[in-house]
Amino acid sequence: MNALPPHPLAVKTTCAYCGVGCGILASPDGRGGASIAGDPAHPANFGRLCSKGSALGETLGLETRLLHPMLRDDDGALKRASWDVALGAVADGFARVIAEHGPDSVAFYLSGQLLTEDYYVANKLMKGFIGSANVDTNSRLCMASSVAGHRRAFGADVVPGSYADLDEADLVVLVGSNAAWCHPVLYQRMLANKRARGTKIVVIDPRRTESVEADDLFLGLAPGMDVALFSGLLVHLADTLALDYGYIDAHTANLTEALVRAREIAPDIAATARAAGLAESDVEIFFALFRNTPKVVTCFSQGVNQSAQGTDKVNAIINCHLATGRIGKPGMGPFSLTGQPNAMGGREVGGLANQLAAQMDFTPDNIDRVGRFWRASQMAQRDGLKAVQLFEAIARGEIKALWVMATNPAVSLPRAGTMREALRQLELLVISENVAGNDTLDAKPHVLLPAAAWGEKDGTVTNSERRISRQRAFLPLPGEARPDWWIVAQVALRMGFSHPFNYQSAAEIFREHAALSAFENDGDRAFDIGALAALSDEAFNAMEPVQWPARAGEAIGEPRLFAEGGFFTADRRALLIAPEKPSPHEALSAEFPFRLNTGRVRDQWHSMTRSGLSPRLAAHRPEPFVELHKNDVANLGLVDGGLARVTTAHGSVILKVVVSDGQRPGSLFAPIHWSDAAASSARVGDLVAAITDPLSGQPEAKATPAAIAPVVFGTRGFALTRTPLTLPSESWWSRVTLQNGHGLLFASNDAPAAWRARALEMFGTAELAEYVDEPAGLYRAAAFLDGRLIGCLFIGPAAVAPQWDAVKALFAEDLLDAAQRRAVLSGKSVAGLIDAGPMVCACFGVGLNTIRAALARGEATTVEQIGRRLRAGSNCGSCLPELRRLVDAGIQQPA
Missing domain, CATH: 2.40.40.20 (Barwin-like endoglucanases)
Structure with missing residues (x-):
């Protein structure tokens, strides 16, 4: 008897979500799925994963995938097309629009979900051969203010430190960053350092988020007042003689101007507290902590970046680190926590409209340099339109053709509804996607191109600490899906740009990208990975995570930058920035208070x-x-x-x-x-x-x-079905994926009688069990087919909406016995099936009722004991704040 072939060994790859860039071990099961575990050897996470990363195996199915090219015909219907026809339509469409309206009439809108190689080819085509810089990315909505702040201060878009600094810091300041939820793997490193070394944590945010532990200092900052707070800190450091004048004199410029402006904004602690909406005593504590703690890391994220003064906020933070010399040394530095898995990689290859490849900008020297390297036929000569500008230009009819790759701007952009309507005006809308439906696809694209998804992609990503990691394929390409770089290159070939886009692999593109980073770079440009430019295909496949810069001829290590100066400005000095005074937001009013x-x-x-x-x-x-x-x-x-x-x-x-x-x-x-x-x-x-x-x-x-x-709605309820269900347009609803089915939580003004008629229609010929109490406004139905529960519909008065946790547990079962069938309409748990209650720990599926029961029985009386007994909180730790609240509240009775 022949033995079954073994499953493939675990593939080392990188997570698909945030900019932490966690390493993953993916073990294919041979049936299109895979088990997912953290990679203990990856320096970003050392085996730890958050709830989202842990659940990646649940997202690999093909039910929602776009698997074939689609073309809209003259009747407005999308129909399947061959790759040759679809690519020809894109190439011919862009060529026609460019011929009629010029290169600035077309644009690409990209995504931090793309791999570096995808980004590189798209930017090369638009900026080097079409001749426009109208390439921007959803990273514009994420970290663009950090990019601008880095470039103003350092002369380059560089995060100076490494995650290892979080292990060595004696003070961690979180500004506009709910790291416990948004970067939980890094947050657990901070907490581990806190427990091991007594590190202090200060959280600065208008909201008291889950990142605030009981013994942390929380500064509930007035919205937008970051510049005032950090200007006040700079003044305080100067007035208390805490500045490092040796570092300032040797490595920086513009302190006087920055300090004069800071004094105008926040001349003392009292003025700082008033401007920031904080208690003066809390400001005093924070300033003293920063002044007296040499090893400080200040982490900032969307709360700082997503602002009309985001760049000034970033520079106000950086000013305090530069003025105290707390940068680039172990446990010290300003640290931008990136939102997407490859936002940094996109920035490296010119994914932003105001950048060229290899982090060069649009100076004449750089335009000439990149043009010669690419042998470009028509180099862009100036910045392109940034994301919001770009979509406003679409609305005005100035952009005629747009290619959207791996993002959903009809949801994510400001005034998203207006932006979606603008997309409908385009002469040509091309979308490369791996899903068959989203809000942007509702804008009726002319061409749909099926792109490879996570698990099928092969290339590189760069995380928040400048660490390049391999994202490796562990699943075959389904249907006719193809890598984004291949799709773009094929369009370029059909537009007549043959030799520059004749790529055969991601490795070939990476080598070119690395070579460009080192081209005519004698250390005057920060981004340089020339040491990787000669990797063979085999070496690329085996490449371990590496931080840049990695210059040819130098040892590859884990460099911190700027401890000894060496900035990338013309005089090699960092620039302290005088920020604008915090300006008022859009005024509140009686209509919008x-x-x-x-x-x-x-x-x-x-x-x-x-x-x-x-x-x-x-x-x-x-x-x-x-x-x-x-x-x-x-x-x-x-x-x-x-x-x-x-x-x-x-x-x-x-x-x-x-x-x-x-x-x-x-x-x-x-x-x-x-x-x-x-x-x-x-x-x-x-x-x-x-x-x-x-x-x-x-x-x-x-x-x-x-x-x-x-x-106000009269009724609230839920529906559980094996196939997706659509409710009447006048209902309010939220769609939820369930194990073995679909769920809807809804509200309505329809009476129970109307829902009963709807249930008969929904469940067709299935055996229907019902409970009706019209005076109480209750209706419940359970539909069975061959002993299997195929659907439920529960409706009640809005004030006492039915809860679905116990019914979901029954719905997850394949077959129900007689007792379980009778129990469905009760909405209560039955013997053998525990109603876990609302989810608390997503990593291990531990519900509120399970935790309450353990507390009530005395099986666990601390957060640590809950972790040992139930595993809750023992993986990514993002549920630990909720667990602490349960323990602190002294809950003694199960639900």
Whole structure:
């Protein structure tokens, strides 16, 4: 008897989500799936993964995939086409528009989800051969202010330190960064350092987020006042003789101008506290901590970047590190935490409209240099349009053709609804995607091209600490899907640019990218990976993670930068920047009295086209919500758990109300993840104003004036089905992926009788068990087919909405016995099936009721014991704040 062939060995690759760049071991199961584990040898994570990374194996199915090229015919219908026909349509369409309207009438919009090699080829085509710089990326919405701040201060887009600095710092300052949820693997490194060495953590944020531990210093900053706070810190450091004048004199310039401006903004602690909306005593504590702790790392993220003054905020932070010489040394430095897996890689190859490849900008020397290296036929001569500008140009009819790759701008851009309508005006809209449906695809593209997805891609990504890692394929390309670099190169060939785009592999592209980084670079440009330019295909396949710079002829290590100066400005000195005075946001008014802050939640990612496929990730926050302070709830007649309409000058959505003491009074917080595909009225990008930082072009996503008012529905309920279900347009709903099926949480004004008729229609010829109590407004139905539960519909009064946790457990079973069948309509757990309750730990599927029961029985009385007993909190740690609240509250009874 022949033995079965062994499964392939685990493949070392990199996570698909945030900029931490965690290493992953993916073990294919031979059936199109894979088991996922952290790579213990990868220096970004040492084997740890967050909830999203741990659940990647649940997102590998092909049910939602775009698998074949599609072309829109003359009747407006998308029909399958061959690759040759589809690529020809793209090439001919772009050539025609360029011939009629010039190269600046076309654009590419890219994504931090692309690999570096994909980015490189797209930029080469547009900037070197089409002749326009209209290439921008969704990283513009993420980290562009950090890029601009780095370039102003350092002369290059460089993060000076490494993750190892988080292990050595004695003070970690988190500014506008909910690292516990958004970068949990790094946050756990910070906490480990805190436990081992007593490191202090200061969290600066308008919201008291999950990143604030009980013994941390929390500064609930007034929205947008980061420049005031760090200007005050610079003044304090100068007045207390805490500046490092040796470092300043040897390696920096412009201190006087920066300090004069800082004194104008925040002349003393009292003025700083007033401007920042903080208690003077808290400001004093923070300033003393920074002054007296040499080893300081200041981590900043979207709360700093996504601002109309984002670049100035970044530079105000960097000023304090430069002026104290706390940069580039172990445990010291400003640290930009990147949002996407390859935002840094995109920046390296010119993914931003104001950059050329190899982090060069549009100076005559650089244009000439890149042009000669590429042997380019038509080099772009100036910056292109940044993301918001680009889509506004589409709306004005100035951009006629657009190619969108691996992103969903109809959800993520400010004024997203307006942007989606603009896409419909294009003469040619091309979309390269791996999903068959999202909000941008609703804009009726002319050509759809099936791109490779994570697990099928091969190339490199660069994380937040400048570490280049291999992303390796461990699954075959399904259908006719192809790598993005191949798609772009094939279009270039058909446009007549033959030799420069005749690529055969990602390795070949990487070698060219590395060679360009070293071309005519005698150490005057920061980005240089010339040591990797001669890698063979075999060496590329085996390449271990490496930080740049990695210059030819020098030993490859893990370099920190700038401890001894050596900046990349003309005089090799860092520039301290005099920021503009913090300007008022759009004024609040009687019509819009709140500030809307947008952001991410723990277990979801961007517009949920990947993370939304995981039942585990869907369980923690299944409905789109708006978070606000309890005082605002009471004053407006809102109800915790009820529904509310959030409105701005640009649009409105309906969200679940969540009361939070951590929310600043007068402010709203709403997550960005829900799209029209995931919820009926929750696309938060529709609300955000298209106001941008004048230097970085990054939009202000944290301070749009808004209003909120209650929305009343008569009934609330849920539906569980084996196939996707569509509800009437007048209903409010949120779609949730379940194990073995689909779920909808909804609200409606229809009476139970109308839902009963709908149930009969929904479940067809299945055996239907029902419970009806019309006076109480209750209706419940369970549909069975051959003993299998195929659907449920529960409706009740909105004030006492039915809970679905126990029913979901039954629905997850394949076959139910008689007792279980009888129990379905009760909505309660039965013997042998535990109602775990609402999800707390997504990594191990541990629910609230399970944790409460362990506490009540005395099996676990501390967070550590919960981890040992139930595993909750023992992986990524992003649920630890919630576990601590449960323990601290002294909950003694199970639900």
